[in-house]
Amino acid sequence: MPDSSLADLAIKAAQVLAIAVAGVWVYWNYVRGRTHVPRLQVELSVKFIQREGRYFLHTRQVVKNPGLAIVRITRRGTGLIVARASPAPSSPAAFEPTWIAEGAFEVFENIESVEPGLAFTEEKLVSVDHPVASLYRVLVRVVAARHSYRATAVAWPDAVEEEGASSA
Secondary structure: OOHHHHHHHHHHHHHHHHHHHHHHHHHHHHHHHOOOOOOOEEEEEEEEEEEOOEEEEEEEEEEEOOOOOOEEOEEEEEEEEEEEEOOOOOOOOOOOOOEEEEEEEOOOOOOOEEOOOOEEEEEEEEEEOOOOOOOEEEEEEEEEOOEEEEEEEEEOHHHEEEOOOOOO
16 A cells, blocks of 8 residues: 555545544534523513602513523413511621512413513512512512523612602
């Protein structure tokens, strides 16, 4: 066998090996990137609003599909939960408040699935007691297949916004 044909065989073997390694690398990045796995991204923002002496929590929830697969939303377990912090203990030490559930509300009730790259936004206005001494925690939870996606936000009285007032 001449040296040139041996060199050609080595080059062809190296090319085949390089193509195989590149294919494995692309597949590995695809699996690791999880772009094909159904998943959702949930965002939540909350603020107090005062209007005509009444107080409200204004919530804005967003559900996005950053993946490449359609995600079907399950009604059972999907919702918005509002909780109020229990009164602070008398000791001045730091503490984790105990949250008392105030109510649960439906969200995204008209959405059955989220297509890849799409986002849905929904806003709710929830009436609450006078918030002077209360912190409120709002949790939005979206259930899809075997996964639960959630976002949490806390609103406090200092953030009361007068409806119709302009902010500087």
